[in-house]
Amino acid sequence: MMQQFYPQVQHDFRFELNKDMHFSAAHFIPDEEAGKCQVLHGHTYFVNVTIGGNELDPLGFLIDFKQLKDLIHKKYDHTVLNDHPEFQATFPTTERLAEQIWKSIQDVLRTRDNRPACLQVIVRETPTSYVVYRPLQEDL
Incomplete structure (x- = not known):
């Protein structure tokens, strides 16, 4: 995997952890405004979590x-994102995928006694396109 430098999120925490990972998945956006993305296609998504x-x-x-x-890779690798329950009411765009990854991680972090917070999720869909998801402060 190539080294990436991503936008930093400002915070006052003593510790910051960043984890890069990737998975392969397919999706489609069933709306004619989505152009070519209406057709089932796949990506190797690169994810950075802060x-x-x-x-x-x-x-x-x-x-x-x-x-x-394990939380992200086991869930999404080699799947069709549209088949996941979290995408039944919305299209699995890269923006929504980043948001869902944040939710999955934050739900686990809330159960930990040391109470860390997921501050940022970056999902790279292609070598030239990525999305940054940052939760609102009240969601942490």
């Missing part, structure tokens, strides 16, 4: 990198 926190768990982690990868 997590911040002030306290570490007993092992010294905000959260284990492997847990983050």
Whole structure:
């Protein structure tokens, strides 16, 4: 995987964790305004997740990198995004995918005693196009 430098999110946490990962998935946007994207097609999505926190768990982690990868990769790799329940009411655009990845991660982080927060999710759909999702402060 090539090195990427992404936009930084401003925060006051003592620790910041960034995890890069990728997965392959297909999707389509069933609307004629979507042009070619109406047709089922696939991408190798590259994802960067930023997590911040002030306290570490007993092992010294905000959260284990492997847990983050498993949470996203196992869910989406080699699937059709349109088939996932979270995309039944909306189209699986890159923007919505970034938002859903944030929700999945934040739901797990809320259960942790050290209470880290997912500050930013970046989803790269192609080598030249990516989306940044940052939650509202009240959603953390």
